[in-house]
Amino acid sequence: MNLILLSPNDLLTDNRACIKNPRQLAHIKQVHGATVGDQLKVGLINGNLGIGLVTELNDTAIYLDVDLHQAPPRALPLTLVLGLPRPKMMRRILQTVATLGVKQLHLINSYRVEKSYWQTPFLEAENIREQLILGLEQGCDTHLPEVHLHKRFKPFVEDELPAIVADTRALVAHPYTETACPCQIEYSLTLAVGPEGGFIPYEIDLLEKCNFEAVQVGERIMRVETAVPYLLGRLF
Amino acid sequence: MNLILLSPNDLLTDNRACIKNPRQLAHIKQVHGATVGDQLKVGLINGNLGIGLVTELNDTAIYLDVDLHQAPPRALPLTLVLGLPRPKMMRRILQTVATLGVKQLHLINSYRVEKSYWQTPFLEAENIREQLILGLEQGCDTHLPEVHLHKRFKPFVEDELPAIVADTRALVAHPYTETACPCQIEYSLTLAVGPEGGFIPYEIDLLEKCNFEAVQVGERIMRVETAVPYLLGRLF
CATH class of the missing domain: 3.40.1280.10 (SPOUT methyltransferase, trefoil knot domain)
Known part of the structure; x- marks a missing residue:
């Protein structure tokens, strides 16, 4: 996964997210090997792309400061x-x-x-x-x-x-x-x-x-x- | 499989073939549901395409009269x-x-x-x-x-x-x-x-x-x- 796609439920505020999806958690930990302070490419379902800064990481959740500033690629017509x-x-x-x-x-x-x-x-x-x-x-x-x-x-x-x-x-x-x-x-x-x-x-x-x-x-x-x-x- | 690909070993003569490959046999019988008299699209590995007429069909082999007259599609350059x-x-x-x-x-x-x-x-x-x-x-x-x-x-x-x-x-x-x-x-x-x-x-x-x-x-x-x-x- 080249992008971590957040669902609206994952957003705590406009710039704070908590990921609890087990598939995404496992991927972020095992494939990205992410730790606190790392930046991940994130996006919001049907919204913008941006960057997520890992601020906390435990067995059941990853907390991110997110900045969703970039439009997704153009849809095919x-x-x-x-x-x-x-x-x-x-x-x-x-x-x-x-x-x-x-x-x-x-x-x-x-x-x-x-x-x-x-x-x-x-x-x-x-x-x-x-x-x-x-x-x-x-x-x-x-x-x-x-x-x-x-x-x-x-x-x-x-x-x-x-x-x-x-x-x-x-x-x-x-x-x-x-x-x-x-x-x-x-x-x-x-x-x-x-x-x-x-x-x-x-x-x-x-x-x-x-x-x-x-x-x-x-x-x-x-x-x-x-x-x-x-x-x-x-x-x- | 849209074509039955014969190996040189399958050719008994230039226009007679015997298929013994279990995968191909099963496919011809079960998917094509072929019986004696049916025509199948065949080709020879590294050779021409053509038609195979089923002349005999048993548990371990299918015999075909083959006519390999058509060049295969052009290779990509x-x-x-x-x-x-x-x-x-x-x-x-x-x-x-x-x-x-x-x-x-x-x-x-x-x-x-x-x-x-x-x-x-x-x-x-x-x-x-x-x-x-x-x-x-x-x-x-x-x-x-x-x-x-x-x-x-x-x-x-x-x-x-x-x-x-x-x-x-x-x-x-x-x-x-x-x-x-x-x-x-x-x-x-x-x-x-x-x-x-x-x-x-x-x-x-x-x-x-x-x-x-x-x-x-x-x-x-x-x-x-x-x-x-x-x-x-x-x-x-």
Whole structure:
């Protein structure tokens, strides 16, 4: 963790914090090897970045004088729509998305998403939040992404997606098209990425009716957790 | 696995193959649910892609008539130099590198690489090869990357790296520089990416003496397994 992310509950006053989260305590002590007088890079969830000076450290808490003066990095002008990944990959993808600066993530059903994936405890709000915080701590950002779950493809695409894509360019990653994915764009984007195996033609058709353009990044078929950073590196 | 990669030993004749690898057998039977008469996408390690027609299938072997007529995707014009990742991440990174079309990978020591990482069984030639094959099967490519191990940073950079970077542009990903990483390049590249925590200034200096330019991709600090696809998506 390159940043210690404080929750509003950790703030005693505007410039005084007390960390009690066991994961963060263990990390600060064991990895940073912090002692009284050390400075740590801290941030407030959905707030600023800054510096925390360790003033007291015991078995159950670390007290910091904090100065939160620096704005977090700019969010990507992106809404990411992702076929629900298999549970094994969920944590990694949530972390990656948070690290890379995505702030709007829609996890959606698709023909090739196994129904059982929707049952995973990784989709409980608390577990999602935990992975997003880990991703933000890696990427040195404070703004929690919003994650939305959509268990039915067609109603989502027909009833909700038009409002989401309004005023953005909308792209869907699809190996079976000639159009190359653009790069280094400057505008707001909605990007859809299918599950392992991709969207089926019927789903691509529905997305195209919703103003999505199908684009490809070459012949190689990537796992979703590789495709997401690959596409974002190219696009932004 | 989007491709079944045959080893030369699997070929009985130029157009007849017998697969006995238990992992591949299980996958073909359980995931593809293949039966006699089915066509599978196959490739020959370091050879062509094509189609395999299942002619016989039993508990220990699958026989195929194969037609290997299609060239594999173009290799990236890239040599990747990577600080040795922690063992937990080694398999994923080897797979990713193979999926993305990297053909030359140098895993190197660095100040922030823990010495114990060099002891992992994942670095044994057979285990590296296994992960590379999984990555090629994902990416539908046949050409095995070459992986080189360098346990000492300075001798590698001073004695071996100059010949590697000759006739290429050389970049090192480094958060602490103003220069932005280029995108969509057309030339041959050597790209160095540090371990978690990055290269130390002394190492950056040595790389710069070897004609590397330090480039950054923004404020966010990524894990190596995220940074590699992110950089390659941007560069190629």
